[in-house]
Amino acid sequence: MPPEMEPEPEAAVALFGDRIELARRFTAALARHGEERGLIGPLELPRLWTRHILNCAVVGPLLRPGRVGDVGSGAGLPGLVLAIARPDVSFTLIEPMERRVTWLNEQVGELGLDNVEVLRARAEEAPKYSFDQVTARAVSALRKLVPITAPLLRLGGELVLLKGAGAQAEIEAATKELRKNRVHDIEVVVLGEGVLAEVTRVIRATVN
Numbered sequence: 577m578p579p580e581m582e583p584e585p586e587a588a589v590a591l592f593g594d595r596i597e598l599a600r601r602f603t604a605a606l607a608r609h610g611e612e613r614g615l616i617g618p619l620e621l622p623r624l625w626t627r628h629i630l631n632c633a634v635v636g637p638l639l640r641p642g643r644v645g646d647v648g649s650g651a652g653l654p655g656l657v658l659a660i661a662r663p664d665v666s667f668t669l670i671e672p673m674e675r676r677v678t679w680l681n682e683q684v685g686e687l688g689l690d691n692v693e694v695l696r697a698r699a700e701e702a703p704k705y706s707f708d709q710v711t712a713r714a715v716s717a718l719r720k721l722v723p724i725t726a727p728l729l730r731l732g733g734e735l736v737l738l739k740g741a742g743a744q745a746e747i748e749a750a751t752k753e754l755r756k757n758r759v760h761d762i763e764v765v766v767l768g769e770g771v772l773a774e775v776t777r778v779i780r781a782t783v784n
């Protein structure tokens with residue numbers, strides 16, 4: 577028997593506000609098709625809301641009106657979730673895998689999101705100096721992620737990288753890459769305390 581879908585947590589309505597119906601539709605689509613389309617693992621259904629959707633949605637308040645590039649969007653995490661939560665921000669979802677790009681385009685159409693474009697590319701091929709902020713989640717270790725994300729930012733732009741409990745250790749392991757890519761004011765922001773069972777850690781830093 578397939579595992580049960582996690583019921584919607586109370587925090588979802590507070591995080592998505594009047595966009596909650598869109599968040600519900602996206603979560604339901606991911607629950608229905610995510611495994612068969614190779615977007616999420618078979619064990620993710622019982623934690624789809626908390627571990628994935630809300631883990632991304634709590635990052636919404638860190639974004640500023642402007643242009644955000646989401647590197648390695650995959651199923652739409654965090655890019656599509658944030659595009660639902662923040663209709664005042666323009667998103668470019670940067671993803672190289674064709675079947676994931678197809679999924680992302682389908683969801684943008686289904687949900688009627690007019691603040692999202694999908695770019696089939698590796699971050700290395702995406703236009704440089706284009707974004708005010710760049711997000712990424714579960715793409716690679718910071719020392720490999722910095723050289724492919726920092727060049728996408730305009731001067732003074734910001735990295736907003738979702739990371740696990742090892743965020744601080746990743747910063748220490750990436751000292752050389754951070755310096756070489758002019759990344760400054762690096763901090764770990766902890767989000768979702770008292771709301772999520774597992775908090776979201778974000779490495780936030782400025783490039784100049």
Ligand SMILES: C[S@@+](CC[C@H](N)C(=O)[O-])C[C@H]1O[C@@H](n2cnc3c(N)ncnc32)[C@H](O)[C@@H]1O
Nearest residue numbers: 647648649650653671672673698699713714715
């Ligand atoms: C483990 S998945 C994570 C997907 C999603 N961000 C999430 O949190 O579920 C990593 C994604 O990064 C993409 N990816 C890997 N290398 C990349 C690169 N150099 N540029 C852009 N995307 C990349 C992969 O195609 C894949 O969709």
